[in-house]
Amino acid sequence: MPTIRVTDLHVRHRKTVALDSLDVDFGPGVHGLLGPNGAGKTSLIRVLATVAEPNSGRVEILGEDTGEHRRRSAVRRRLGYLPQEFGYYPGFTVREFVAYVAWLKDMPAAETPAAVERAVARVGLGDRIDAKVRTLSGGMVRRVGIAQAIVNDPRVLLLDEPTAGLDPEQRVEFRELLRELGASATVIVSTHLVEDVAAACTEVTLIDAGRVAYRGTPESLAALGETAAGVVGDNPIERGYTAALRAHRGPESAAPTAHPLEGAAR
Amino acid sequence: MTTSGPLLYVRSRTVPRTVAALAATAALAVWAAHELDAYLDPDRRVPVIALAPLFAAAVIGTSLYTASEELDRTAVRPWWRRRLVHLLTLTALAAALLPWAVLGHASFFGPSAMIRNTLGCTGLTAAAAALLGARLSWLPVFGYVSAVYLGASALRGNSVPLWAWLVQPAAERGAWVVALVAFGVGGVLYVLRGARAEGARD
Numbered sequence: 518m519p520t521i522r523v524t525d526l527h528v529r530h531r532k533t534v535a536l537d538s539l540d541v542d543f544g545p546g547v548h549g550l551l552g553p554n555g556a557g558k559t560s561l562i563r564v565l566a567t568v569a570e571p572n573s574g575r576v577e578i579l580g581e582d583t584g585e586h587r588r589r590s591a592v593r594r595r596l597g598y599l600p601q602e603f604g605y606y607p608g609f610t611v612r613e614f615v616a617y618v619a620w621l622k623d624m625p626a627a628e629t630p631a632a633v634e635r636a637v638a639r640v641g642l643g644d645r646i647d648a649k650v651r652t653l654s655g656g657m658v659r660r661v662g663i664a665q666a667i668v669n670d671p672r673v674l675l676l677d678e679p680t681a682g683l684d685p686e687q688r689v690e691f692r693e694l695l696r697e698l699g700a701s702a703t704v705i706v707s708t709h710l711v712e713d714v715a716a717a718c719t720e721v722t723l724i725d726a727g728r729v730a731y732r733g734t735p736e737s738l739a740a741l742g743e744t745a746a747g748v749v750g751d752n753p754i755e756r757g758y759t760a761a762l763r764a765h766r767g768p769e770s771a772a773p774t775a776h777p778l779e780g781a782a783r
Numbered sequence: 784m785t786t787s788g789p790l791l792y793v794r795s796r797t798v799p800r801t802v803a804a805l806a807a808t809a810a811l812a813v814w815a816a817h818e819l820d821a822y823l824d825p826d827r828r829v830p831v832i833a834l835a836p837l838f839a840a841a842v843i844g845t846s847l848y849t850a851s852e853e854l855d856r857t858a859v860r861p862w863w864r865r866r867l868v869h870l871l872t873l874t875a876l877a878a879a880l881l882p883w884a885v886l887g888h889a890s891f892f893g894p895s896a897m898i899r900n901t902l903g904c905t906g907l908t909a910a911a912a913a914l915l916g917a918r919l920s921w922l923p924v925f926g927y928v929s930a931v932y933l934g935a936s937a938l939r940g941n942s943v944p945l946w947a948w949l950v951q952p953a954a955e956r957g958a959w960v961v962a963l964v965a966f967g968v969g970g971v972l973y974v975l976r977g978a979r980a981e982g983a984r985d
Binding site: 566567568590593594596598600602603604605606607608609612613616617618619620621622623626629630633665 | 785786787788789791792794795849850851852853854855856857858859860
């Protein structure tokens with residue numbers, strides 16, 4: 518049973534088509550959202566986060582139609598969202614910033630302090646909880662962003678480039694957190710880093726030019742890279758990524774020596 | 784240190800700093816009004832009547848900025864009530880503080896003209912925040928007030944009270960109508976739409 522169902526979604530930014538008749542659904546687990554710059558990943562995440570209105574189409578999250586204002590509030594209570602740029606208030610401490618988002622999520626005031634401490638501890642910032650956010654490094658600020666996204670124990674968690682700015686050790690820890698969160702929630706991670714997808718995701722969706730170019734598991738994408746010839750990439754999943762993109766774009770973009778691709782490339 | 788949502792909201796919008804800035808604006812207006820010996824000639828109150836509301840409106844406008852606009856959009860409760868309370872509270876505070884600078888001569892450039900201009904300027908600033916963004920919301924009203932103030936002496940015609948409402952005597956009804964309409968339209972625009980998002984997005 519999918520927790521997110523997207524049907525015939527269209528999003529335009531002025532004259533540019535960001536999402537074009539997109540049909541996709543997501544169930545519990547960690548889903549990697551891959552694609553080149555401008556593919557529509559952020560547009561999809563923002564529509565799912567209910568911060569952007571689609572031009573047309575239907576989005577159901579946790580059984581609620583987010584096109585209806587009253588339903589949207591119910592969805593937002595159970596939603597976590599980390600935007601690419603989330604912005605923070607210079608005078609706020611980590612605790613205050615995460616508590617502010619808990620307030621936005623309408624969490625009960627009595628539960629907020631414990632929930633904030635738990636979320637901050639989960640991202641490894643327990644010892645910096647009373648530090649001003651502006652004094653933290655870029656990687657730490659990103660972890661504050663992740664803490665605010667999980668403060669309400671969301672059933673649906675949307676993360677846009679969550680590992681940007683994290684050092685290798687932090688990324689390994691973050692992948693572990695993703696796996697933990699994905700055991701009970703639907704987690705969608707938009708990223709450029711295919712190694713994050715390979716390490717932490719249960720499924721992968723590749724978007725190109727506003728459409729789904731490929732769906733499968735990290736293993737199936739890596740297998741695609743093993744079988745495709747003439748594609749670039751330092752490891753199987755990178756080669757799979759390139760092969761799936763080329764298959765989606767058609768023969769004119771494929772290398773002359775590439776074999777016809779089979780599987781889930783769309 | 785607090786985790787109270789309303790208090791965090793107040794701090795996030797720099798309301799304490801805004802209140803302090805409004806008090807400082809009022810104090811400056813009191814000082815300027817007396818330095819100008821305005822009690823000898825009511826017309827010499829015009830700079831105070833025009834500029835103090837402009838500064839107050841600019842201060843209020845910049846307090847409408849939110850650093851976490853994208854996250855704020857995921858709020859469970861609708862924003863319009865918070866925006867309404869925010870705008871009305873600060874406008875009421877400015878309208879209560881600034882008239883102290885021009886007590887007396889109520890029928891000319893006195894407290895009621897100051898209140899009218901505060902409402903009008905704040906309305907223009909709120910509209911600019913909704914259309915341009917909060918951080919630049921002071922710019923259009925600054926340009927408008929400067930143009931009207933500098934050109935006020937050369938103004939002629941029946942429509943002057945409508946577009947030069949800022950430098951009209953308190954008894955001029957047309958000027959009041961324009962200021963109230965500006966406050967109403969600007970306030971509704973801001974309350975319904977919020978400040979325009981600033982910064983690039985994919």
